[in-house]
Amino acid sequence: MENSEKELAVLKAAANEIRQDIIRMLGTAGSGHPGGSLSAADIVTALYFKFLRIDPENPKNPDRDRFILSKGHAAPVLYSALAQRGYFKREELLTLRKLGSRLQGHPDMKKLPGVDMSTGSLGQGLSAANGMALAGRLDSKDYRVYVLLGDGETQEGQVWEAAMASAHYRLDNLTAFLDHNRLQIDGPIEEVMSPEPLADKWRAFGWDVQVIDGHDMNQILQAVERALTVKGKPQMIVAETVKGKGVSFMENQAGWHGSTPNQEQTEKALAELLANKL
Amino acid sequence: MTKKVATREAYGRALAELGKKNSAVVVLDADLSKSTKTADFAKVFPDRFFNMGVAEQNLMGTAAGLAAAGKIAFASTFAVFAAGRAFDQIRNSVAYNRLNVKIAATHAGITVGEDGGSHQAIEDIALMRSLPNMTVFVPADEAETAGAVEAAAQMNGPVYIRLGRAGVPPIHGEGFRFETGKAVVVREGRDAAVIATGIMVTVALEAAVTLAKEGIEVRIISMHTIKPLDVKTIVSAARETGALVTAEEHSVIGGLGGAVSEAVCENHPVPLKRLGIQDEFGESGKPDELLVKFGLTAAAIAGAVREVVKRKG
Incomplete structure (x- = not known):
């Protein structure tokens, strides 16, 4: 199925806006994680602006789709999507990481409407997603659970405990993304502690696996649409991504995992993003 | 039985x-x-x-x-x-x-x-x-x-x-009602109080029988909720008996003994002895043998009570 040019253009523009928000938020906060937020921007955009059945007016609706950002350090990408979907005012984004803010350094479900699970300690999101998917099935609800994992995160053993369980319980109402940007704090994942071959591992664990370009909006949409048709298996979409995507001097630089742009770098990054806006 | x-x-x-x-x-x-x-x-x-x-x-x-x-x-x-x-x-x-x-x-x-x-x-x-x-x-x-x-x-x-x-064995009668955060006095006494939890409540009750024969009347408290802690019952026991022993099948660090000590020190300090595992790991053995080895017996509780009663001065 081809997605209309118009829809793709709208989504690409939304992803660009999210990337701008990420840069503004982190430039203002002075701490946080730009690289992995930027690499996940297109996936999160597709979910929040196309697939998730959610109602910002009723964030606790029991029938809603769930999204868990298991790589919780990419909080800015989630916050921007939530703000743009109307969960709270976009100005609030600039309170990120400040005392008293609902926008904690890592997502906090008790503080911020729209956050379905607090995350931050890596490796825990998929287990929670399994629980939500099991509950949905038990209650005969048709909501879906989406979860986004980092590739470095798959070094956590709990991820594989959870991966085993998703397949064992045939959770076909669960769709996971792997943000495969190939970098972690100390360098390339293959040098620090290789979890590869990742797609093969998920397949071996009993998942339906697709590998896509995680910055090609059309591929993202098609992969999710295909995942929705899979029966009897959880679905993993391995998204090949670029850490820092969209800001030239941040791309493929491990150093931008957890350091933030100064004022000059913030302006330069925003100028680049604006220039690339459709 | x-x-x-x-x-x-x-x-x-x-x-x-x-x-x-x-x-x-x-x-x-x-x-x-x-x-x-x-x-x-x-x-x-x-x-x-x-x-x-x-x-x-x-x-x-x-x-x-x-x-x-x-x-x-x-x-x-x-x-x-x-x-x-x-x-x-x-x-x-x-x-x-x-x-x-x-x-x-x-x-x-x-x-x-x-x-x-x-x-x-x-x-x-x-x-x-x-x-x-x-x-x-x-x-x-x-x-x-x-x-x-x-x-x-x-x-x-x-x-x-x-x-x-x-x-x-059962320690409560028919009319027992469990209330979160509300310790239960399972035996009255004015000379000292043993605050116990889990299996140690039964053991503490045995010790109370022995001590009663010596003329020491011990209050026994079942602390089934460690958190939120029933500080009121603990402080009343400290005030009314003047000597406390805690008994738990757990390290004396950070468990019931730790929690009671914190409450007593802040509110009404009295002589206190913590019975439990003394900062060491367990080992293989029959449960009863291990309770003896690690000092979680009625005799050990009775000994601790005598000690704190003496320290009351």
């Missing part, structure tokens, strides 16, 4: 009963359902029971997800694996989010016996009570266990229920 029932068995029964009353209750286990007695629930409600295999981190995380979607999730395994191995999952996925996960951990303490020190949780109370939002129950008999399970299901938020492998 009244029949002894292990608190894990009482848990299994209470849970199956709870399942009938409350359809939101789901149960998870990590390949120990026959030992933790969650199998009783699984038999009646197979659809609401999830065996997660030998994977305790995922056990707790999945329970958190079920709770976030509206379920009351009871998660069971041995205490050493629940509180120890899955501590970060309990901290970050469960307690941080104040989710409705009830961790019912069995085989706590040294009375696990022959399995040895690797399987004997002596630090779980300390770990669990240090977590914000967590309620901690350590029932002493079947009635307290049933009450703890019911109370856990009723309250909103995470609960840790510490259960044992070994049989314990």
Whole structure:
């Protein structure tokens, strides 16, 4: 199925806006994680602006789709999507990481409407997603659970405990993304502690696996649409991504995992993003 | 003689009963359902029971997800694996989010016996009570266990229920009502008070009989809730008896003894002795042999009471 040019253009523009928000938020906060937020921007955009059945007016609706950002350090990408979907005012984004803010350094479900699970300690999101998917099935609800994992995160053993369980319980109402940007704090994942071959591992664990370009909006949409048709298996979409995507001097630089742009770098990054806006 | 029932068995029964009353209750286990007695629930409600295999981190995380979607999730395994191995999952996925996960951990303490020190949780109370939002129950008999399970299901938020492998006799009469955070005076006395928890309540009652023959009347308090701590009952005991002993099948660091010491020091300091595991790991042996070796006997409690009574001056 081809997605209309118009829809793709709208989504690409939304992803660009999210990337701008990420840069503004982190430039203002002075701490946080730009690289992995930027690499996940297109996936999160597709979910929040196309697939998730959610109602910002009723964030606790029991029938809603769930999204868990298991790589919780990419909080800015989630916050921007939530703000743009109307969960709270976009100005609030600039309170990120400040005392008293609902926008904690890592997502906090008790503080911020729209956050379905607090995350931050890596490796825990998929287990929670399994629980939500099991509950949905038990209650005969048709909501879906989406979860986004980092590739470095798959070094956590709990991820594989959870991966085993998703397949064992045939959770076909669960769709996971792997943000495969190939970098972690100390360098390339293959040098620090290789979890590869990742797609093969998920397949071996009993998942339906697709590998896509995680910055090609059309591929993202098609992969999710295909995942929705899979029966009897959880679905993993391995998204090949670029850490820092969209800001030239941040791309493929491990150093931008957890350091933030100064004022000059913030302006330069925003100028680049604006220039690339459709 | 009244029949002894292990608190894990009482848990299994209470849970199956709870399942009938409350359809939101789901149960998870990590390949120990026959030992933790969650199998009783699984038999009646197979659809609401999830065996997660030998994977305790995922056990707790999945329970958190079920709770976030509206379920009351009871998660069971041995205490050493629940509180120890899955501590970060309990901290970050469960307690941080104040989710409705009830961790019912069995085989706590040294009375696990022959399995040895690797399987004997002596630090779980300390770990669990240090977590914000967590309620901690350590029932002493079947009635307290049933009450703890019911109370856990009723309250909103995470609960840790510490259960044992070994049989314990009933310590409460027919009219007993379990109240969260309300300690129970199971024997009156004015010369000293023993504050005990779990299997040590029974042992403390035995010691009281011995001491009564010597003319020392000891108040025995069953502290079935470690958190929130019943500071009022503790301070009353300190004020009215002037000497305290704590008794627990747990390290003297951070558990009941630690909690009581904190309350007493801040409010009404009196001579106090903590009985428990003295900062060491357990080992293999029969439960009764281990209780003797680690000084968790009626004789040891009686000795500690004599000591604190003497220190009153």
